[in-house]
Amino acid sequence: MSQPNIVPPLDLKEQIVSLRPALDKAMDRIISTGAFVLGAEVASFEDEIADYLGVEHAVGLNSGTDALVIALRALDVGPGDEVITTPFTFFASAEAICLVGATPVFADIDETTFNICPQAVSNALTPKTKALMPVHLYGRVCNHEELVLASDGLPIVEDACQAFGASWKGTKAGALGAVGSFSFYPTKNLSAFGDGGLLSTNDPNLAQKARMLRQHGEQSRYNNEILGYNSRLDALQAAVLRVKLPHIDKWNDARRTAASRYEKLLTDTPGIILPEIPDGHIVHQYTVRLPGADRDAIQARMREAGVITMVYYPIPAHRLPVFGDRFPSCPVAERLAGEVLSLPVWPEIAPAQQERVVSTLLSALKA
Numbered sequence: 001m002s003q004p005n006i007v008p009p010l011d012l013k014e015q016i017v018s019l020r021p022a023l024d025k026a027m028d029r030i031i032s033t034g035a036f037v038l039g040a041e042v043a044s045f046e047d048e049i050a051d052y053l054g055v056e057h058a059v060g061l062n063s064g065t066d067a068l069v070i071a072l073r074a075l076d077v078g079p080g081d082e083v084i085t086t087p088f089t090f091f092a093s094a095e096a097i098c099l100v101g102a103t104p105v106f107a108d109i110d111e112t113t114f115n116i117c118p119q120a121v122s123n124a125l126t127p128k129t130k131a132l133m134p135v136h137l138y139g140r141v142c143n144h145e146e147l148v149l150a151s152d153g154l155p156i157v158e159d160a161c162q163a164f165g166a167s168w169k170g171t172k173a174g175a176l177g178a179v180g181s182f183s184f185y186p187t188k189n190l191s192a193f194g195d196g197g198l199l200s201t202n203d204p205n206l207a208q209k210a211r212m213l214r215q216h217g218e219q220s221r222y223n224n225e226i227l228g229y230n231s232r233l234d235a236l237q238a239a240v241l242r243v244k245l246p247h248i249d250k251w252n253d254a255r256r257t258a259a260s261r262y263e264k265l266l267t268d269t270p271g272i273i274l275p276e277i278p279d280g281h282i283v284h285q286y287t288v289r290l291p292g293a294d295r296d297a298i299q300a301r302m303r304e305a306g307v308i309t310m311v312y313y314p315i316p317a318h319r320l321p322v323f324g325d326r327f328p329s330c331p332v333a334e335r336l337a338g339e340v341l342s343l344p345v346w347p348e349i350a351p352a353q354q355e356r357v358v359s360t361l362l363s364a365l366k367a
């Protein structure tokens with residue numbers, strides 16, 4: 001949590017303090033029932049989330065990574081298949097593709113949206129392509145119509161782990177593709193008190209398969225039909241998430257307000273490219289670009305001055321050590337990995353804290 005004189009990248013203290021009585025009550029209820037895994041609490045959570053997202057089915061899982069793996073398994077993606085994804089993401093997106101035995105094919109990004117470029121998707125298609133996994137990075141939903149056109153009707157697995165509550169032309173992230181995958185890791189806009197994840201879909205067969213996969217491939221107890229996982233959401237996390245869910249739109253709006261404050265403070269500053277925040281963006285991160293500057297030195301100077309920023313991500317997925325030099329270059333992602341800097345943002349960040357972030361950034365740029 002925050003220390004005096006430090007502006008952290010994220011501070012959940014106010015959110016937790018204001019909800020503390022409701023959270024205590026919800027956790028107390030679960031402790032009294034003694035039902036800790038799946039059960040009625042998770043079922044109610046799934047219904048409420050499905051309703052919020054505007055999908056038929058929501059399946060609670062134990063992480064966003066598992067939601068991606070299980071989405072791919074539910075679609076029968078496996079060895080010999082290729083899945084097109086973005087290199088500008090957290091490793092879990094590409095990792096999930098590898099974990100099901102398929103091959104990631106990295107299509108470069110668009111430098112204004114930070115998201116996968118539809119033309120690059122179209123160029124990456126081969127007869128082996130089985131699915132597309134776009135990532136709604138920083139809370140900005142990918143251009144859905146363009147991706148549908150570019151991917152030739154292939155199933156789309158939305159990595160919506162950073163985009164809970166975001167939307168594209170009124171449709172929520174997670175309701176656009178064949179399957180949506182969410183993370184409730186504590187830093188996410190809708191966050192649990194530990195790991196948690198969810199898969200969303202309108203397809204009853206995919207939902208049923210996901211429910212089997214999360215519980216060792218069984219539909220009825222001890223009658224295991226396929227190889228699955230232990231990936232169940234627990235009731236305490238579901239209870240916490242149910243307390244928070246009614247507040248998510250208000251929190252996402254507050255993040256957008258914070259983004260417009262940064263925009264006002266930073267507009268027309270030479271050397272800084274500000275992110276576009278279109279309708280539906282939920283500002284999971286407010287990420288600026290510092291082209292031509294020594295980003296790491298600027299980040300270090302800001303840290304010395306008590307402002308903690310983050311870099312998402314310093315090495316694009318296709319260049320991570322696990323892959324060696326196996327994959328061809330994605331020049332835009334490689335360039336942006338050296339330019340991006342995510343400024344502190346959370347719903348309750350104070351205007352004075354944002355002013356301090358900006359003045360520290362400007363001094364660090366000049367130094």
Ligand SMILES: Cc1ncc(COP(=O)(O)O)c(C=O)c1O
Nearest residue numbers: 063064065090092093161183185
């Ligand atoms: C884009 C993206 N995909 C996948 C994940 C994985 O989610 P989890 O940490 O819940 O496994 C994350 C979480 O950081 C993410 O940001």
